[in-house]
Amino acid sequence: MSRFTNLEFGDESQDSNRQSEGSSKGEAHYLKEARLAFENGQFESGLRLYSKVLEYNPGNASAWAGQVRMLIELEEYREAKLWADKALERFPNYPELLATKAVALARTGDLEGALVFSDSSIAEHGDDPYVWLARADVLLARREARADYCFDKALLLAPHDWFIRWLAARIRFYYEQFALALKLIQQAVELNSGHFLLWLQLGQCQHALGLLGPARTSLVQARQLNPQSTEVTNALVGLSGANLGGRLRGLWRRLWG
Numbered sequence: 001m002s003r004f005t006n007l008e009f010g011d012e013s014q015d016s017n018r019q020s021e022g023s024s025k026g027e028a029h030y031l032k033e034a035r036l037a038f039e040n041g042q043f044e045s046g047l048r049l050y051s052k053v054l055e056y057n058p059g060n061a062s063a064w065a066g067q068v069r070m071l072i073e074l075e076e077y078r079e080a081k082l083w084a085d086k087a088l089e090r091f092p093n094y095p096e097l098l099a100t101k102a103v104a105l106a107r108t109g110d111l112e113g114a115l116v117f118s119d120s121s122i123a124e125h126g127d128d129p130y131v132w133l134a135r136a137d138v139l140l141a142r143r144e145a146r147a148d149y150c151f152d153k154a155l156l157l158a159p160h161d162w163f164i165r166w167l168a169a170r171i172r173f174y175y176e177q178f179a180l181a182l183k184l185i186q187q188a189v190e191l192n193s194g195h196f197l198l199w200l201q202l203g204q205c206q207h208a209l210g211l212l213g214p215a216r217t218s219l220v221q222a223r224q225l226n227p228q229s230t231e232v233t234n235a236l237v238g239l240s241g242a243n244l245g246g247r248l249r250g251l252w253r254r255l256w257g
Contacts, residue, residue: 027057033049034046034049034063034066037049039197040197046073053066064094067083067087069100071083078108084097084104095121096121096131102114102115102118106141118138132151133150162191182206197222203216203218207238219236
């Protein structure tokens with residue numbers, strides 16, 4: 001079923017009683033919860049929470065952009081593009097929406113269109129770290145070396161922000177630049193060593209690079225910080241499978257080599 005069934009389009013005819021309940025309080029609460037969900041990698045929850053913000057205030061451009069970003073993180077790129085189009089009808093010059101549409105277009109193969117929207121987002125708000133991360137995403141899709149400058153620009157604008165480094169690492173990881181992703185996520189861990197999600201991402205990067213011992217250490221640390229995380233459990237299971245496969249291949253070579 002399409003995730004659009006869970007989204008609110010900010011219909012002006014929504015129950016007016018909700019607006020009279022103290023909308024600013026409800027809006028602020030759900031916006032904070034949505035951001036927290038994002039920071040914990042709970043993208044489905046974030047999608048629902050940003051939708052809840054729009055129930056209280058259909059004019060919250062940040063929440064519209066947040067929903068597009070959640071869809072991108074969930075790799076629902078075509079839905080992200082459609083949702084960005086809907087939001088841009090209301091906020092045609094909002095930088096984060098222009099940037100998110102650029103990413104959605106790039107990841108669905110419209111590289112020229114992606115660059116146009118990325119250019120527009122930079123022109124509207126060139127000091128936003130996410131706008132530069134989105135541009136790096138677009139340029140990586142286009143296989144342009146200029147992406148490195150965009151990553152550097154984003155990090156320069158947020159020199160002590162673990163979240164921006166985590167996002168940058170996720171983009172590098174998506175394009176299978178595992179060593180560069182590893183460097184970024186190591187920086188994020190240095191800034192916020194108590195967050196399980198960063199240790200999880202670190203372990204995933206190490207696993208992708210064949211560093212199975214360090215990957216296990218990172219994932220065990222992630223599990224200690226969040227024993228309930230199914231994603232961490234799945235990563236450990238996958239790592240165990242990789243270790244077993246390696247041992248079996250080694251045994252095969254010794255027997256038949």
